[in-house]
Amino acid sequence: MAFFEMIFHELISFLGISQLIEVCRTGNYKVLLTLNGIFSVISPILPFLLLLEIIRAIFYKRFKIEDYKMPFFIFVANRFISRFISIAAVVFCIGVLEKYALFNTSLKWYWFIYGYVIWEFSHFIYHYFGHKVRLFWCLHSTHHAPQTMNLSVTYAHFFLEAPYADVIRTSICILMGVNPPLLFIIMFIDGFWGSFIHAGENLIKDGRLGFLNSIILTPSHHRVHHAKNPLYMDTNFCNLLNIWDKVFGTFQHEKRDMQIEYGISREMNPNNFLDVYFGELYCLWKDIRKAPGVKNKLLYIVMPPGWSHTGDHKTAKVVKQAFLQQAKDQSI
Ligand SMILES: [Zn+2]
Numbered sequence: 001m002a003f004f005e006m007i008f009h010e011l012i013s014f015l016g017i018s019q020l021i022e023v024c025r026t027g028n029y030k031v032l033l034t035l036n037g038i039f040s041v042i043s044p045i046l047p048f049l050l051l052l053e054i055i056r057a058i059f060y061k062r063f064k065i066e067d068y069k070m071p072f073f074i075f076v077a078n079r080f081i082s083r084f085i086s087i088a089a090v091v092f093c094i095g096v097l098e099k100y101a102l103f104n105t106s107l108k109w110y111w112f113i114y115g116y117v118i119w120e121f122s123h124f125i126y127h128y129f130g131h132k133v134r135l136f137w138c139l140h141s142t143h144h145a146p147q148t149m150n151l152s153v154t155y156a157h158f159f160l161e162a163p164y165a166d167v168i169r170t171s172i173c174i175l176m177g178v179n180p181p182l183l184f185i186i187m188f189i190d191g192f193w194g195s196f197i198h199a200g201e202n203l204i205k206d207g208r209l210g211f212l213n214s215i216i217l218t219p220s221h222h223r224v225h226h227a228k229n230p231l232y233m234d235t236n237f238c239n240l241l242n243i244w245d246k247v248f249g250t251f252q253h254e255k256r257d258m259q260i261e262y263g264i265s266r267e268m269n270p271n272n273f274l275d276v277y278f279g280e281l282y283c284l285w286k287d288i289r290k291a292p293g294v295k296n297k298l299l300y301i302v303m304p305p306g307w308s309h310t311g312d313h314k315t316a317k318v319v320k321q322a323f324l325q326q327a328k329d330q331s332i
């Protein structure tokens with residue numbers, strides 16, 4: 001009985017409806033007008049969209065258990081470990097760094113815009129290094145392993161990634177004066193949009209979302225980010241406002257004549273949990289072992305994925321340059 005109760009509670013918590021149930025039980029609907037109340041209404045949208053996505057896929061006979069199996073296993077593994085470390089990391093960073101903030105902000109609309117731009121910058125930094133430093137790529141690659149796009153991919157993360165991301169993002173925001181209540185509101189919006197942009201083709205066929213595609217970061221841009229096509233690799237690191245991708249030259253639109261290939265470029269088994277979760281760490285370990293000298297061993301840890309001590313690099317930059325050169329040669 002206790003087992004079913006636990007499953008029931010897990011389901012309620014996954015759907016994000018515990019607060020709504022409480023409101024219905026107590027009849028205190030006024031709560032819905034508070035910030036907490038608004039959050040409790042928005043939180044269940046994504047889990048329900050995920051269910052809708054699965055139901056639609058089943059209806060159109062496109063449902064494949066492999067598309068959802070790995071993110072589900074990863075979600076279960078993370079559920080118990082990652083969240084607690086991450087919350088502790090955020091609280092710790094705020095406690096330590098708040099007194100060093102450059103200045104103080106408040107809950108005014110213009111500070112909200114400022115805070116969001118800073119948050120997006122901090123997200124860019126974490127995400128960029130997640131792709132450009134091999135050790136951090138080991139943490140982030142789990143999220144890029146799925147070979148299709150659907151809302152369950154939003155839950156596919158290595159358990160240490162959230163604490164790492166939150167330490168960087170919280171530290172930058174707090175030092176830049178974003179005050180904690182403002183930061184939590186921004187984190188909530190970012191969490192919502194950051195999940196939504198994983199809506200797959202079964203839910204939204206054209207992820208460009210019309211005119212929004214030229215204003216904010218859409219599912220289409222994030223599909224490009226998850227692609228292993230040479231032109232698309234290491235682009236679109238932002239989450240909602242893609243200003244920093246435009247500033248740092250990593251912005252890329254989805255091309256209508258280029259079919260997206262999801263996944264990571266190394267040979268892997270997307271249905272093997274150990275390969276998805278620890279595969280990159282294992283590859284890094286193998287490279288370190290065979291590298292001559294301490295300097296090369298250390299370089300493997302900090303250089304981008306694909307870097308080689310032999311000079312035969314296969315980094316995203318090298319692969320993209322070769323692709324662009326080939327396209328140029330063919331057009332002459
Ligand atoms: Zn990424």
Ligand SMILES: [Zn+2]
Pocket residue numbers: 143198222226
């Ligand atoms: Zn993603």
